Amino acid sequence: MKIRRILATAVAVAVTTPAVMLSVTPAFADTKPDSKPDSRAGTKTAAQTPAKPTVKELEKALAEAEKAHDAAVLAERAAYDAVEAAVSDTAPLTVAAKAARKAADEAAAAKSDADKAVTDAQTALDTLTEEATEAERTAAEKALADAKTAAATAATTATTAEAEAEAAEELATDAKVAAFTALAKAQNATKEALAAVTAAEAALERAKKEEEENPGGGDGDGDGGEGECVDEPGLTTVVKGLPSSVTAGTSTTFSVRVANGTGKDLDKVLTYASVHATDKTGAKDIAKYLKLTWSTTKSPKWQKVDGDLYIDAIGALKDGAQADIKLRLTVDAKTPAGQGLTFIAGDYFNKDGSCGLTPDAAVNEFDIEAASGKPAPKPTPKPSTTAPAAGNGVTPQGSGTSVPATTTSTLAATGSSDATTQLALASGAAVALGAGAMFLVRRRKTGAGA
Known part of the structure; x- marks a missing residue:
């Protein structure tokens, strides 16, 4: 079975009072289950499966x-x-x-x-x-x-x-x-x-x-049991212990608790974990310096988050049960000062082909301090800020707030004056209400046994 989600993520940086703000909205989700319905699992109702x-x-x-x-x-x-x-x-x-x-x-x-x-x-x-x-x-x-x-x-x-x-x-x-x-x-x-x-x-x-x-309807398997993945508010992820500031050259351990309040047993639960970061100007992506690893009580050895940014550590989760996963954020010593964030979400799929995902991501913001002795970038003028828009589909966690933000890029070299280019480069986020970068992240997990 495949679970796919395209997440449009806007990262904004206010230079003199750094705060990374993330807006995550599911564009669409689709599934193509490989497994047949299991007699032990229930059948999805019309309320669970929106009409195509x-x-x-x-x-x-x-x-x-x-x-x-x-x-x-x-x-x-x-x-x-x-x-x-x-x-x-x-x-x-x-x-x-x-x-x-x-x-x-x-x-x-x-x-x-x-x-x-x-x-x-x-x-x-x-x-x-x-x-x-x-x-x-x-x-x-x-x-x-x-x-x-x-x-x-x-x-x-x-x-x-x-x-x-x-x-x-x-x-x-x-x-x-x-x-x-x-x-x-x-x-x-x-x-x-x-x-x-x-x-x-x-x-x-x-x-x-x-x-x-x-052409005649149905699901292609002759069993009529296939449907769309649904938003599942009852599947929740809560991040605990991530500090508001981390320092280059150090590692920080925190945890995520995944809870099943869906009213039904889930055959397989996956945890999505991603980290993003920019320098203090908001113009440079520095996520390559940040690494996430995970461990659990049953699997104490630290392991990398897989290539699809999923953690396959929970397995089945009964109704009302919860599971904890330890996460470790390692910040390379070469990391410049900036801002970062993690966002955590959960997906599930059952043997009957039904599947779902958390409608909101748990977002945590944190400052990144340069290693001791590394000069910090010169401050730039403080930009104005905008109020958050309602209904942005984000569940903010930790010390920061979640605010939708505009995204900017340096003007292309199309014959514009030096003043134009210099102003765009030097002012950075300050000239555009907190300029940032647009990330298109695909959540994907393939195979029931993956």
Whole structure:
């Protein structure tokens, strides 16, 4: 039997107050059981097995997904043009900022000249000899007083001009940030729209193939016992003991408890475990430095999570029972400072061909500290944040929170100005409400005896 799930995962990083945020939503799940129904297991009811969409319905869904993707592509192009305009030297706010800066520099120079005039006037007064006439001394004192008045006026003008220049520059920067934020959202929307098209195409292709293989309905095995995998809220995974911060060069042990509250015995339960990480900019994937291994009381030797990111350690799980699995997160000494997360989920399948999966992933966020003596990256400006959207299909665990986030990427080299590229690279997550990376993760387990 195969259990498949495509998970669209958005990882966001807020640079100065790092927090990795994950949104996991099942795009679709399908099964093709290899085993026949077992007389010991029950039969799935209509409530457990949702009705399959028809080929016509799937064709309509694909057309809508393609339409949405086309619109997203156009919106991304417009957002890119807006970025180019925002970083251009001829952008109105940039022109205004440059003019304000020039005025501030000129006012500062005038203040410097006025201060020098005060010094010169004071020197002239101090160097008057006893032979100087009263008129000469009065003139020197007046020159000093006039110089001080002019210096005070110049200082006020310089202070005002500097404040106006800083405000104008801030407006110009905000416009660039807003443009990059909009581009990041548009890029993320395009990726999500493309993922929806891919999922719709796969679902349609699968439905057509099943229709060709089974023109009269049924399941292809002649037993009528095959159905879709279902979301099973009663199968839960809870992570315990994962700290909010780990250090490069160390290992951390924590655990996951899988509980069967489905109201039925489960013939085989599998645990899905994955770890992701980015550096503090959110632009670099550093998951290769992080490794997960597992062990249980019956199998105390530490073992690698398999290539499909599954842990086959529980086996059968009776209704109301629970099982614990130890997990060890090893962080390579070369790992740079950043943020990471784990997400844990559960799947089951029974001998009668029924199967299910946890609708939510248990998400745990943690900071990654560089090894002692390794310089931390320079901080970047703190970005603004957005409120979480409702119904994102995530069960947050541990110290962090789960918030959907936009995904950004560096602008491609398509002739854009150096300022565009430098701003995209240097600002990173800060210019796009926490920029991140999109992961498409396939959950798959093959073979009842695997």
